[in-house]
Amino acid sequence: MFVLSFLARRLLQGFVIIFLVMFLIFTLLRVVPGDPVRLMAGGMAPEALIEQIATQMGLRDPILVQFGRYAAHVVQGDFGQSFVRPADGAATGGAAFNDASRSERAEVLTLVAQTAPRTFQLALTAILMALLISLPLGVAGGLYPGRWPDRLALYLGSIFVSLPNFWLGIVLILLLSVKLAWLPAIGYQGFAWTILPAFVLAIEMAPFMIRTLTVSVAQVMQEYFIAAGPVRGLSRSRVVLRHGLKNASVPLLNLLGVQFSMLLGGVLVVEYIFDYPGLGLLTINAVLQRDFPLIQGIAIITSAAFVLINIAVDLLATTIDPRLDY
Amino acid sequence: MEAPLLGVQGLNVDLALQSGRTRPILRDISFELPAKRTLGLIGASGAGKTVLAKALVNWIEQPLHITGGTIAWRGKDLLGDRQGFGRLRGSKIAYVGGNPAGTLDPTQTVGAQIVEKLLSVQPRTSRREAIEKAVDLLAAVRIPSPSQRFHEYPYQYSGGMMQRALIVDALISDPELLVADNVTQPLDVTVAAQILKLMRELTERFATAVVFVSSSLPVVADIADELLVLHEGRIVERQATRRLVSHPIHAYTQALIGELPTIWQGHGPAERPRGQTTEPLLSVSEVSKTYKVRKRDSFAGYNHVQAVRRANFDIFKGDNFGVVGESGCGKSSLMRLLTRLEPPDTGRIVFDGQDLATCGGSALQKLRRRLQLVLQDPFSSLPPRSPIGAIIEEPLRIHGLGGAKERRRQVRDVMGEVGLDATLIDELPAGLSAGQRQRVNVARAMILEPALLIMDETLSSLDQTEQTKLLNLFERLQAQHGFTYLFISHDLAMVRRVCSRIAVMYLGEIVELAANERLFFDPGHPYTKALLSAVPTLEERRYRPEDCLLEGEPPSPIDLPPGCSFASRCPSAFDRCRSQHPGLTARSSHDLAACFLVEPPRVAARETAGA
Ligand code: SF4
Numbered sequence: 001m002f003v004l005s006f007l008a009r010r011l012l013q014g015f016v017i018i019f020l021v022m023f024l025i026f027t028l029l030r031v032v033p034g035d036p037v038r039l040m041a042g043g044m045a046p047e048a049l050i051e052q053i054a055t056q057m058g059l060r061d062p063i064l065v066q067f068g069r070y071a072a073h074v075v076q077g078d079f080g081q082s083f084v085r086p087a088d089g090a091a092t093g094g095a096a097f098n099d100a101s102r103s104e105r106a107e108v109l110t111l112v113a114q115t116a117p118r119t120f121q122l123a124l125t126a127i128l129m130a131l132l133i134s135l136p137l138g139v140a141g142g143l144y145p146g147r148w149p150d151r152l153a154l155y156l157g158s159i160f161v162s163l164p165n166f167w168l169g170i171v172l173i174l175l176l177s178v179k180l181a182w183l184p185a186i187g188y189q190g191f192a193w194t195i196l197p198a199f200v201l202a203i204e205m206a207p208f209m210i211r212t213l214t215v216s217v218a219q220v221m222q223e224y225f226i227a228a229g230p231v232r233g234l235s236r237s238r239v240v241l242r243h244g245l246k247n248a249s250v251p252l253l254n255l256l257g258v259q260f261s262m263l264l265g266g267v268l269v270v271e272y273i274f275d276y277p278g279l280g281l282l283t284i285n286a287v288l289q290r291d292f293p294l295i296q297g298i299a300i301i302t303s304a305a306f307v308l309i310n311i312a313v314d315l316l317a318t319t320i321d322p323r324l325d326y
Numbered sequence: 327m328e329a330p331l332l333g334v335q336g337l338n339v340d341l342a343l344q345s346g347r348t349r350p351i352l353r354d355i356s357f358e359l360p361a362k363r364t365l366g367l368i369g370a371s372g373a374g375k376t377v378l379a380k381a382l383v384n385w386i387e388q389p390l391h392i393t394g395g396t397i398a399w400r401g402k403d404l405l406g407d408r409q410g411f412g413r414l415r416g417s418k419i420a421y422v423g424g425n426p427a428g429t430l431d432p433t434q435t436v437g438a439q440i441v442e443k444l445l446s447v448q449p450r451t452s453r454r455e456a457i458e459k460a461v462d463l464l465a466a467v468r469i470p471s472p473s474q475r476f477h478e479y480p481y482q483y484s485g486g487m488m489q490r491a492l493i494v495d496a497l498i499s500d501p502e503l504l505v506a507d508n509v510t511q512p513l514d515v516t517v518a519a520q521i522l523k524l525m526r527e528l529t530e531r532f533a534t535a536v537v538f539v540s541s542s543l544p545v546v547a548d549i550a551d552e553l554l555v556l557h558e559g560r561i562v563e564r565q566a567t568r569r570l571v572s573h574p575i576h577a578y579t580q581a582l583i584g585e586l587p588t589i590w591q592g593h594g595p596a597e598r599p600r601g602q603t604t605e606p607l608l609s610v611s612e613v614s615k616t617y618k619v620r621k622r623d624s625f626a627g628y629n630h631v632q633a634v635r636r637a638n639f640d641i642f643k644g645d646n647f648g649v650v651g652e653s654g655c656g657k658s659s660l661m662r663l664l665t666r667l668e669p670p671d672t673g674r675i676v677f678d679g680q681d682l683a684t685c686g687g688s689a690l691q692k693l694r695r696r697l698q699l700v701l702q703d704p705f706s707s708l709p710p711r712s713p714i715g716a717i718i719e720e721p722l723r724i725h726g727l728g729g730a731k732e733r734r735r736q737v738r739d740v741m742g743e744v745g746l747d748a749t750l751i752d753e754l755p756a757g758l759s760a761g762q763r764q765r766v767n768v769a770r771a772m773i774l775e776p777a778l779l780i781m782d783e784t785l786s787s788l789d790q791t792e793q794t795k796l797l798n799l800f801e802r803l804q805a806q807h808g809f810t811y812l813f814i815s816h817d818l819a820m821v822r823r824v825c826s827r828i829a830v831m832y833l834g835e836i837v838e839l840a841a842n843e844r845l846f847f848d849p850g851h852p853y854t855k856a857l858l859s860a861v862p863t864l865e866e867r868r869y870r871p872e873d874c875l876l877e878g879e880p881p882s883p884i885d886l887p888p889g890c891s892f893a894s895r896c897p898s899a900f901d902r903c904r905s906q907h908p909g910l911t912a913r914s915s916h917d918l919a920a921c922f923l924v925e926p927p928r929v930a931a932r933e934t935a936g937a
Pocket residue numbers: 851852853890891892893894896897898899900903908920921922923
């Protein structure tokens with residue numbers, strides 16, 4: 001009962017959020033400078049032709065009318081076709097405009113479906129790596145506040161924070177890939193290509209996770225029930241493992257949710273450096289090419305993912321701590 | 327001779343201070359406790375009694391240190407064998423503290439944690455047995471529908487219910503010694519009385535020895551065979567309970583007994599005679615307030631918490647009016663309505679001839695001056711970074727009264743009146759004692775020369791001596807300035823001492839409204855009687871809790887059942903009580919109670935509340 005009403009309420013909220021995102025992106029794209037038709041048709045195309053194409057594509061209708069048309073399609077699962085990318089996959093720049101080939105332009109949904117799994121895989125790997133790094137450091141730091149594990153966590157965290165991700169990425173490529181040839185780095189041909197970018201992302205996220213863990217573990221360890229546990233007859237390790245860590249896990253879970261959503265939204269810099277064909281790279285190109293349908297599609301789909309992840313995280317949090325009520 | 331169950335010899339505990347020095351907390355504590363006996367441990371806050379209780383369960387942690395002495399279990403030293411001591415905890419030596427809400431992990435069910443504990447200390451028990459035993463014991467401590475409650479989380483338990491569950495947690499391993507440290511302190515009196523009774527029953531049934539620690543002598547005297555009096559870290563007296571109460575030897579014990587407020591001796595303040603024509607200073611009629619709280623398990627539902635239900639009463643100038651009730655009875659909500667922090671949903675509050683709801687602007691400003699609130703918590707209600715003089719002066723500044731010099735003079739005067747040293751005027755409040763802080767609060771409230779002072783649990787956090795001093799101060803100020811007081815309190819002994827007219831609240835409703843003497847000696851409502859029966863006192867009881875109160879706790883204020891709200895705990899409830907709601911009925915010209923058993927006086931003059 002609780003779960004159902006929770007889901008119903010949250011999904012409804014989610015739809016509202018997604019709708020707002022859709023509307024914002026749509027209108028913003030149309031008011032910022034940069035005419036997609038000009039980019040499509042090439043700089044040499046005559047003004048009249050551009051106007052003609054734009055009118056044909058509906059780009060000269062009032063924004064609200066355009067939006068209504070778009071929204072009606074989206075509701076049916078049709079995100080439209082890319083302005084510039086041909087269906088055969090290869091990314092094109094501002095190719096010459098050719099009316100006949102319009103039907104062969106790639107479906108936005110197909111483009112996203114091709115790249116999203118890679119980004120998903122990258123995000124998941126990065127999160128797991130970050131957990132591997134920060135769990136031991138953060139928990140130990142929280143259990144012994146002010147002592148060496150705490151300080152170790154703090155120092156490592158500060159170092160990680162101050163490493164810029166593009167720098168770390170380039171250094172790792174040069175060292176592990178170019179010099180030692182241990183790991184592939186550029187492009188994507190299999191899971192091995194995910195490891196390096198994921199590691200860079202993990203290092204970027206770890207300090208926040210370490211900090212959150214240290215603070216929440218230290219806080220929970222101050223709770224009365226932690227001290228009272230051994231007096232009730234429980235062993236200290238049991239109190240820490242079964243009760244302390246469980247209580248400390250909710251803040252970390254929330255952080256994981258946020259970070260995961262951000263990763264899905266596209267890790268622009270890292271994907272760019274590693275030329276990793278994920279959503280980030282797709283987004284960058286779409287923006288550079290004023291590929292309106294693609295930008296909109298990516299935004300809507302990632303915001304939907306965002307909403308879903310948040311719901312999942314909150315649901316998980318309530319099963320860990322039943323007092324929480326979202 | 328057989329060694330006693332517990333023997334403490336020359337125990338010293340020190341507190342390590344930041345400066346590297348140490349401060350003694352316990353000195354030379356020696357006593358023995360034979361099996362199956364109950365030893366009471368009494369002392370003011372800061373006397374070291376909680377430290378002693380914790381020492382008995384090997385819970386002395388940094389910065390406290392045991393610096394000498396022994397604690398022996400059946401003659402075997404425990405301090406030299408901390409591991410052995412640790413193993414006794416939870417199995418042979420159990421502990422129940424004064425923080426029921428915080429003792430269990432909030433994320434796991436109460437039942438699972440009790441079972442976890444039993445399995446930890448008695449690994450040979452099967453899980454099935456453990457669950458059965460836990461459910462049985464939950465039933466024995468009269469937790470309703472125990473097998474269902476077993477699966478609930480700590481936050482779903484009320485304070486009293488949780489304390490019951492923790493008693494189960496403590497006793498489930500059949501310990502030989504139970505250390506009960508301030509177990510009733512956070513609870514309401516009626517609930518505390520039930521918990522005490524329960525502990526007596528259970529420890530008798532399981533032949534458990536008990537060390538019962540409390541700062542309330544009447545509570546300890548109720549349960550212990552023998553009493554230890556702890557004063558500044560030392561045991562100053564040890565006697566059998568009765569003897570200690572009737573013949574205290576040490577001066578400290580004598581003083582302690584001497585300043586206990588009495589309820590059944592002497593007379594409470596009588597109501598002032600008043601002519602028919604006098605207008606009430608504050609008149610509350612048909613005031614209700616319902617709060618909406620979002621329902622947890624539903625899509626868009628709300629629960630309606632009826633915090634105040636159709637309250638009616640009048641307060642006349644120079645009166646001491648008391649509103650008593652246990653937590654959740656609505657007295658704090660009533661305070662919020664009276665001080666116009668919130669508007670009531672229905673009804674009228676008229677102060678000084680002005681309707682609170684309709685007055686605004688300058689009339690409201692004036693009204694605020696005439697009606698002042700003195701809050702409960704002396705520690706959080708003062709801004710830590712303002713000097714005391716500025717704090718007291720603030721209301722004057724807000725209302726733009728007087729010049730700087732003039733205000734300063736007034737502050738000095740008021741400080742003198744409430745007994746604050748004039749040299750404190752530029753100090754920060756950090757160094758003040760609780761009593762002094764409360765005086766600052768009073769000074770701040772009275773500097774505007776209000777007509778009505780609302781005291782919301784103002785004295786609850788103070789010890790007896792301070793309370794007495796402040797009450798005397800209030801009396802003096804009343805005589806000088808003609809203040810009218812409204813005391814909102816759960817402390818019946820205090821109300822008995824100062825209030826001439828008293829309203830008793832239960833579940834948002836005023837169930838009885840009567841003059842002091844009548845209320846205490848001839849209560850008209852069964853709940854009042856139950857409340858009176860539960861007040862801890864050394865005096866001979868007029869009412870026995872067993873006769874006045876059924877087991878259980880107040881129902882939730884959400885979706886109240888029809889009929890009398892006290893019906894679920896009322897020993898005299900009958901059929902009609904469950905279907906019909908009794909309104910306030912006049913018992914005499916002045917006293918009213920909301921119970922079907924009230925017999926109206928023969929000449930049934932229809933009177934309004936307090937008229
Ligand atoms: S009305 Fe009935 S239930 Fe209520 S107090 Fe009176 S006797 Fe008890």
